[in-house]
Amino acid sequence: MRALLYKLMFLLAYWIFRPFNRYIHYTTTPAALRESLKLDPTRPVVYILATRSWADLFVLDRICKDLVLPRPNRTGSNFPTIEKAGVVYLPALLETRMRPTELTRLIETGIATQDFDAQLVPVSVFWGRDPGREKSWFELLFADSVQAGMVRKFFIMLANGRSVFANFGLPLAFREFVSREPDATRAIRKLTRTLHFHFLRARTAALGPTLLARHVVINGLLQKQNVLEAVEAATKGGSMTREKALAHARKCADEIAADYTNNVIVFLERFLGAILFKRVFSSIDVRGLERLREWAQQGYEIVYMPSHRSHADYLLVSYTLYHAGLVPPHIAAGVNLNFWPVGGLLRGAGAFYLRRSFAGDYIYSAVFRAYVDSLIQRGYAIEFFPEGGRSRTGRLLAPKTGMLSMVVEAGLKQRTRKVALVPVFIGYDKCWEVASYAKELKGAKKQKESAEGLLKAGKILGKSYGKAYISFGEPTVLQDHADKHLPGWRETFAADKDELPPQYKAFVGQxxxxxxxxxxxxxxxxxxxxxxxxxLASPQRAVSEDEFVEQIGHLVWLLKGSPDAGNLYIPETAPKTIVELSAPIARILRVPHKWGDLHAITDNDAVALTYNRNNIQHLFAIPSMIANQFRTRMLLTEEAIVLGVRALYPFLRTEFFLRWQPEEVESVTRHWLEVMLQLGLLNRSGDRLQRPDVTSPAFSTLAMLGRVMGETLERYCITALLLAEERRTQQSLKRERFEEDCRLIAERMAILTGRDAPEFFDKALFRGYLNTLIEVGLVVETGDRSLAVDARIERMSERSLEMLSDETRQMLLQLLSRRKMAETATPEAKEPTPPNPV
Known part of the structure; x- marks a missing residue:
């Protein structure tokens, strides 16, 4: 009688739910569900639902029907079959651990029946993506909860029916799982424990930890030990009363703290998806999400550290993660973005604000550190940009370690979960700020972010910027990395003191x-x-169409043969398609000609295109160095090529953040040589390597490849020649003056060669070269910032000159000569002599 009543209630609920089912809008992860699950059609399927909810079951049934998956059925005391998939609620499984039930007997029978097997698919159904907020009556009623009863579930369905999210776990083989245990009781216990942890982690990965009200967060920060110590220190000497110091600490906390709200997240997701990104980008191409989801569902604390090229970066990352079923992170944003109305909106989406400098304000520094520590302690995902600001050139900037140091310290101090640092490459077919970047590189003042600037930025909605690209890399587990590179960290932090391990600063830098x-x-x-x-590597920035296609094809095949091919992503590999896709976005001109059309770029558009080249120039650094050695030679031994690359690799590694250690560069260079030989870019001639015949298409590609790093080599040569010249004069050389002289020579060279490329004479690049020379021992910097130059620099300058074209070599030597004449001339001699009157 009870079973019949239960069946009637279920049917009644099903028919009541049917009209409501049309209102339901759901998303699933993985996105390509059928392909990802890879269900075996010869074995039955059993879905495991996280909560005992008929509404969840009805939604699961609809998803399976829409996606042509086995539909769930209430099998009762019968085994599921291939034709009739089963469904089990996790609470029912948990009951089997406390007392025998019908389900217990069914599982025991299944274990004993050796020919029975099934595919167990855990499914989490979330009504809305709100993690809940402590002490909020509204969210207690409408936010999804595993403890929700029938009445509350009805209200949850009404409030969140348009944003249902279903997470499917990978199938678990029933027979394979239970066969590893000695008896049925232990197998059932282990199975329920495994599923229980899976659902807990899936919920945390999708929704994040429960949120605290913002005023609770701020009050908590003011009670932190380091904040109280900073307040006490500020009162010493009578410069500030305790009340004023506490008020300042509260003001700092209010300036910093986020106000993460699911309503803002939902609003931004719809605004970005329906208006901004839909109009600006043709699509968002994402890679590495499945790997990232696995890490998140294994219980790791996720810290995203992306490259920073545009204000769109943080919006793209949060939008992408939300769509993938992962909780958007709390984002460290510059305080310059805290203006109306953007500041409050971003704060509601998880942004917490930091100043460019903490210098002089110890209370602010203490509050900010305490806030970062609280985010890590509570398990929130975090995002910050290690470069500190947007790259104006398209290259990665040297990392700033302040924020990373705080995250590392907080992560190593807590023992609850491991921290995974996720590298994120963000790229664009066209970055919408690239025009303003070019102006800033030429000396224009950076425009301050404001509401007025936001209105002006609305003009981007009428333009097409192609695709946006996000690639999530393999995370670095902080604790495991520290075990290898930071001796004694566990003992130091276990002592619960403010001390840091002796090598901590070097560890963070590395x-x-x-x-x-x-x-x-x-x-x-x-x-x-x-x-x-x-x-951009073609003479006069113009190339015939067939040559252009040929060269791009070679570039693609080079990347496919790269030692890093497993990490790289090439969205499009067909050379002709690449030309067709890039032409309208990059404004590449087609010039008709009877012998075949040409492709060219104007000077202004070339500056913008330089930004795109710089995003991936590092991928061709070593092949370009190899090709460059054949600009003035037809034959070279393999050993000579390796020696030439090895001599310059430390500079390449510093400028382009190449991952290979110096001791690995020989094997990497030989790998690239084999790839270039296979592509016909080089040929073997006895015991030496030979460049192709000048009439062949391969020679054109090799010459182009050599020019890819042309400007980089010119800067190396400027640095080496100037140091060698200064060494011969035996005069005191100050670092600041040397860096400025390098910049001035490069600037003059750019003007004389007609380059509209301000990044060519970026002082930061010369600073990086000098740091590398100091690291390898060719230059020594004294306490007064004077430079002592080793004699080996002269040989290095001779070698670098050999890698330049005759024209460039001559120009550079003339510039150095004129610089010397200009320095030694008297002021009167520098004045031009007027012509004699006739």
Whole structure:
């Protein structure tokens, strides 16, 4: 009688739900569900639902019907079959651990029946994506909850029926699982425990931890030990009363703290998806999400560390993660973005604000550190940009370690979960700020972010910027990395003191550099970037169409043969398609000609295209160095080529964040040589390598490839020649003056060669070269910032000159000569002599 009543109630609920079912709008993960699950059609399927809810079952049935998956059925005391998939609720499984039930007997029978097997598919159904907020009556009623009863579930369905999210776990083989246990009781216990942890982690990965009200967060920060110590320190000497110090601490906390709200997340998701991204980008191409989801569902604390090229970066990452069923992170944003109305909106989406400098305000520094520590302690995902600001050139900037140091310290101090640092490469077919970047590189003042600037930025909605690309790389597990590279960290932090391990600063610096290399190793070679590499390396930035297609094809095959091919992503590999896709976005001109059309780019558009080239230039660094050695030679031994690359590799590694260690560069160079030989870009001639015949298409590609790093080699040569010249004069050389002289020579060279490329004479690049020379011992910096130059620099300058074209070599030597004459001339001699009157 009870079973019949239960069946009648179920049927009644089903028919009541049917009209409501049309209102339901759901998303699933994985996105390609049938392909990802790979269900075996010869074995029955059993779905495991996280909660005992008929509404969840009805939604699961609809999803399975829509996606042509086995539909769930209430099998009662019968085994599921291939034709009739079963469904089990996790609470029912948990009951089997406390007392025998019908389900217990069914599982025991299944275990004893050796020919019975099934595919167990755990399914979490979330009504809305709100993690819930402590002490909120509204969310207690409408936010999804595993404890929700029938009445509350009805209200949850009404409030969140348009945003249902279903997460499907990978199938678990029943027979394979239970056969590993000695008896049925232990097998059931282990199975329920495994599923229970799976659902807990899936919920945390999708929704995140329960939120605290913002005022609770701020009050908690003011009670932190380091904040109280900073307040006490500020009161010493009578410069500030305790009340004023506490008020300042509260003001700092209010300036910093996020106000993460699901309503804002939903609003931004719809605004970005329906208006901004839909109009600006043709699509968002994402890679590495499945790997990331696995890490999130294994219980790791996720810290996203993306490259920073546009204000769109943080919006793209949060939007992508939300769509993938992962909780959007709390984002460290510059305080310059905290203006109306953007500031409050971003704060509601999880942004917490930081100043460019903490210098002089110890209370602010203490509050910010305490806030970062609280985010890590509570398990929130975090995102920050290790470069500190947007790249104006398209290259990765040298990392700033302040924020990373705080995250690392907080992560190593807590023992609840491991922290996974995720490298994220973000790229665009066309970055919408690239025009303003070019102006800033030429000396224009950076425009301050404001509501007025936001209105002006609305003009981007009328333009097409191609695709946006996001590539999530393999995470670095912080604790495991520290075990290898930071001796004694566990003992130091276990002592619960404010002390840090002796090598902590060096460890953070090394970790930051490794992370930048991981970002570049996961680069996306998009069509516009590939077109930019080939076109900008062509003489006069013009090339015939057949040659253009041939060169892009070689670039694609080079990347496919790269030692990093497993990490790289090439969205489009057909050369002709790459040309067709990139031409309208990059504004590449087609010039008709009877002998075949040409492709060219104007000077102004070439500046913008340089940005795209710089995104992926590092991928061709070593092949370009190899090709460059054949610009003035027809034959070279393999050993000579390896020696030439090895001599310059430290500079390449610093500038382009290449991941190989110096001791690995020989094997990597030989690998590239084999790839170039296979592509016909080089040929073997006895015991030496030979460049192709000048009339062959392969020679054209080799010459283009050599020019890819042309500007980089010119900067190396400027640095080496100037140091060698200064060494011969035996005069005191100050670092600041040397860096400025390098910049001035490069600037003059750019003007004389007609280059509209301000990045060519970027002082930061010369600063990086000098740091590398100091690291390898060719230059020593003294306490007063004077430079002592080793004699080996002269040989290095001679070798670098050999890698330049005759014209460039002559120009550079003349510039150095004129610089010397200009320095030694008297002021009167510098004045031009007027012509004699006739």
């Amino acid at each position: 970790l930051a550099l490794q992370h930048m290399r991981d970002i570049n190793a996961n680069a996306v070679a998009n069509p516009v970037g590939l077109a930019a590499v080939a076109l």
